[in-house]
Amino acid sequence: MTSLTLLWVLPLAGAAACLLAGRAGRGAAKACALLFSAAFFAVSLAVLAGFLHGESAIVVGGAPWAFGISYRLAADGLSMALITLTSFLTLICVAASWKLDVSAAYWANFLALASALTGVFLARDLFLFYVFWEATLIPMFFIIGLWGSDNRRHAAVKFFLFTFAGSILMLLALLALVAAAHSATGVWTWDLDALKGAPLGAAAPWVFLGLLLGFGVKIPIVPMHTWLPDAHTEAPAAGSVMLAGVMLKMGLYGIIRVALPLFPAYALSWAPWLAGLAAINAVYGALCAMAQTDLKRLVAYSSIAHLGFCVLGVVSLTAQGLTGGSLQMINHGITTGALFLLVGFLYERAHKRGVSDFGGLAARAPWMAFFFGFSIFASVGLPGLNGFVGEFMCLSGIAHSSVPLLGVPFFAVAGVAGVTLAAAYALPAFQAVFWAPEGGASVSDHVTDLDLREKSILWTLCALMLWIGLSPQGWLSVLEPAIRGLVR
C-alpha cells in the first residue's frame, strides 16, 4: 500500500522541496531535484523488480467517500514499466538541464509532472484517473510557456486548449459512463474494475467514442495532432522529452487500461476503423516528417508516425500486438528522448534548429554524430535496436489478427510502408546536419562536441536501446500479463 502511494507522493514532495530549497538559491533547488528524481527512480525500480520476480499486481484500496469515488491504486507490469520510464526520463531530464540557469520552479514543475503522470498510471478509480490526467496539463503548460523558445506562449496555449478539449470529452464520457452504470445497477461507483461489464445500454457507443476522442488527442491520432508539432518544437528540450516520452503514452495507456476493457465488444467491431486511422498515422506522420525543415518538428512528426504503430499493434488485439505496442511505448520514450536531447544540445550551442542551418558536424562533433546516428537508426527500426522489436511485434500482430477485417493485407502493407518511409525522413536530415558542408552562415562553428555529462546521458540511453533490441524478452514478460485479458 505505502509503496504505491509513495510512488506519486515522493516526486510531489520533491516539487515542494525544490520550491522551498529555491529560497536558498538556484543551486540548492537543482540539487534537491536531482536528489528526489534519483530517489523516485530508485523506488520505482524497486517496485518494478517485484514484477520481474513474478508478481502480477499490487492493489491499494480504500472505501468510497462520496459519489462512489474511492482512493484505489493498482500497479501491474504495464503501469510499472511506464512509471519507471517516467522516473527514468525525469532523472535524465534533470541531468540534461543541469547547465541551465533556471529558477526553482523549473525543477518543481518537472517533479510535479512526474507525480501526476505516475498517478495516471496507478489510478484504478476513474475519478482519480481524471484528476491526475488533468493535473499533468498544468506543469507542462508552464514548462512550455515559461521555458520554451520564441513562440512558446502560443504553443503553450494551443497545447492546453487542445488537450483540455480532449480531457473535457473524456470527462463527459466518464460522467455518462458512471451515470449510465448507476441507472442500470443503482450503485454509484467510479471503480474501473467494478464498471467492467456494467450494462450501459444505448450510452455505450457514445461513452466509447468520447473516451477514444479524449485519448486520441493525446496520442495523437491524425487529424487531432496539430498541437503536437508546435508544443514539441517550442518546449525546452527536457520538456519535449517528457512530452513525447511519457505524455503521449497516456493516450495509449488510457485505451489499453480503460477503453478496451470497458467495451470489449466495441473494441472488436471498431478495431478496423481504429487500425485504419493508425495506418494513416504511420504513413501521414512519415510524409509530414519528410517535409520538415526544423529538426524538432521532424522528430515531433516522427512521433506521430511511431505512435501509429503502437495503436496498430494494440487494436490488433493479439498477444504480440498488445505486448509489442506496450513495449514500443517504452522504446519510443527512450529513442525519441535521446533525439530531442540531442537537438536540444545542438540548440544550446548554436541557437538554431533548422536542418539546413548546420553542416559537416560529423567532423566537428563526432560524438554528437555517433549518438545521433545511433538514435536515428533505433528510431527507424534497425533490427538489433529497440525500435524494431516494438514495430515488428505490432505489425506481426496486425498480420496475425483474428479480428474481422484486420487480416486484410492493407494494414500490414501500410504499416510496413511507414517503416520504409522512416528512413526517407530521418537519414536525409542526419546527412544534412552531420555530413553535408554547411551553407551560408557558419552556425556550426559554435558547435562543440558533447561533454562528459552529456555523453553519459546518451550512453545510458543508447545502451538501453541496444539492450532492449537484443534481448527484449525480459521486458515482454513484465508487460505481457497486464494485457492478457484483452487478447482475442
Add this chain to the structure above:
Amino acid sequence: MTPAQVPVAVWLLFAAPISAILFGFFVMRPLKPEWTHWPILASCAVVVAAAFSLTARVLGGRSFDVNLYRWAATNGWAVDAGIRIDGVGMAVLSMVALVGSLIHVYAAAYMRGEKGFSRFFLVFHLFFLAMIGLLTANNYVQLYLFWELVGVSSYLLIGYWFHKESARKAALKAILVNRVGDFGFLLALLYILATFKVSHFHLIYLQVSAGQGLAALPVIGLLLIWAACAKSAQFPLYFWLPDAMEGPTPTSALMHAATMVTAGVFLLVRSWPLIAVVPWLPHLVAGIGAFTALFAGIVACTKKDLKRILAYSTVSHLGLMMLALGLGQVGLAVFHLVVHGFFKAALFLCAGNIGHAIHKPTADVDEVGGWRKAMPVTYGIFLVSSLSLAGIWPLAGFYSKDAILDAARRGGGWIGVASLAIGALSAFYIFRMLFLTFHGDRPEQQQLSHHPHEGTLDFVLPVALLAAGAAFAGLWAPHLETLLVYGWHGLPMGLPNMPGTLNLPGSPIIPRLDWHDALGVGSLMAALGLAGAYYLTMVDQSWDWRWRAASPLLESVFESDFGWKTLMDAIASGTVSFARVVGRTFDKGWWDGLIEGTATASRRGADALAEFSQGRLNDYLWWMAAAAALLLGGALR
C-alpha cells in the same frame, strides 16, 4: 545439440569481430587511431580459421542448427536467436571469410594516412561481422537483423567521404533503395510468421514439404524475390549499386565480392525450398536474372569509369546467379557466387591500385592507358581475373559461368539466346577495359604528369592471392558439392531430405564441365567478345571516343541506363514533392491553418462577448455546459 555443445569456432566467429570492434572503438580510436586495424586484422585471422574449421565440420557431415536464446515471445508467438551451421552457409562463409580478410589486409595499406582511418576500419569490420551473422542465422528474423546491419554498414562506408556530394547522394540512394527492398522482406517476415507460426528455416522446410502453408507461398516468394532484387542489385532495383562505388575502393571490393550483394542470392538459396514449390516463381527468377545480366552487360560496355564498368559487371554476374537459381541449379548459383567473389574482388583491388597510382579514388579510361609496363604485377593479376570472368578454360570462371550459360542454352527460349549474348558481352566489356587501361596509349588519353608505379607488397600480395582464387577456385567444386549435399541432408533431429530441387534423383548438384566443353559454344562466344574488344580498342583505337562524339544521344541513353535511372529519379523526387504537399501545404497550411483560424475567430467572438459578459472563462463554461448536455442527452436517451 544444446547451446553448451556449440563448438568454440562458432563463438569465435562472433566474439573475435565484436571484441575487435569494441576494443578498436574504446581503446585504439582514442589512443592510437592509426593502429585500429591491428586488432581487426587479428580478428580476421580468427574468423578465417573458425570458418574453415566449421566448413571441415560440415564436410564431415556434422552440420547443426541450435537455438541459443528466446529473443522475443508472447503467448503463441515466438522468435529465437540461434545458429545454423550448414552446407549452404559454410559454402558462402568460407569464401566470405577468406576474400573479406584479404580485402581487410589490402585496406590497411590502401587507407593508410586517411583522416578517418579508424572510423573506416571499425565500420568495415562491422560490415564483415554483419555478413557472418547473416550466413549463420537459423531463422528469418535473425537473417533480417543482419541483412539490415549489412545495409547500414554499407551506407556508412559509401558515405565515408561525406564531404563529397556524390558520396552522400550515393549512400542515401543505396540505403533507400535497399529499404524499398526491405519493404518486401519485412512483409514476407510477417506473412511467414502468420502462416507457419515459426521463423526457423528447417521448421518451415518441414512444413512446406508436408504440404502446409502452400497457399501463402506465392506471395511470400514474390516478396522475398523483391527483397533479393534490392540487395543483389537486380532489375528493377539494381540502380543503387553502380553509384555505390563512391566509397573507398576496398569497400567496393568487399561489397561486390563478399558481403553485400551476395546476401540477396543467399536469401533466395535459403528460401529456395519455399520458392521452388510455386511453379511460376523460378521462371520469374530466371527471367529477372537473364534480363538483368543482359542489360547490365550492355551498359557495362559503354562506361568509362573503371569502377563503374566493374559495378555493372557485378550486376550482370548477379543476374547470372539468379538465372542459375531460376533454372533450378542451386548448386551452380552458389558455386558462381564463390568464384565471382574471388575474381571480382581481385578486379576491384586492381582498380584500387590504379587509383592509388594516380592518387585518385577512381580512374577513367580517359586518364589511363598503356600501363602494362608500369604496373606489370597489377596487369598480370587483372589479366588472370579477366580471363576467369570471361569464362576462359581452364580458369575457375569457366567452370561456374559457362555451366550456367550452358544450362540456360539447354533450357532454350529467349533466355537461351540471351545467354549467348551475355557470354560475349562479359568478355567484351572486361577486355575492353583491360586493353584500354593496360595496352597502348591512345591520343585521347591524357598524359599523366607523373609516372604510375606499382604499390608496395601489401598492395599486391592480397590481390595476387585473390587472383589465385579466381584461377583455381574451380577445384573447390567437388567439396562445394559435398558441402551442399550435407548442408541439406545432415541436420540432426531426424529431418527428412530437403524439399525443392536439390535432391532430384539423377541431377548433379554442380554440373561438371570437361576440358572438351571448352570447345563448345560458350567459349566461342567468349572468344568473339574478346576479339571484338581487341578490334575496337587495339586495331580501331579511337572507336570508343568516336562513337561518343558522333552520337551524344546514344551516349546519354546508355548513361541513363536506357532511361531507367531517369524514371527512378523522377519517382524519388515525386515522392519528396508529394511529402512537401502533404506536410507543408496541407498539414501546416490548410489543416493547422483552419484550426488556428477557428481559434482566432472564436477568440475574436469571445472578445466581443466579453464586453457583455464577465470574461472569457464564462465562454468556456457555456461551451462545456452545452457539450455536456449534448453528450449526456445522447447517453441517457
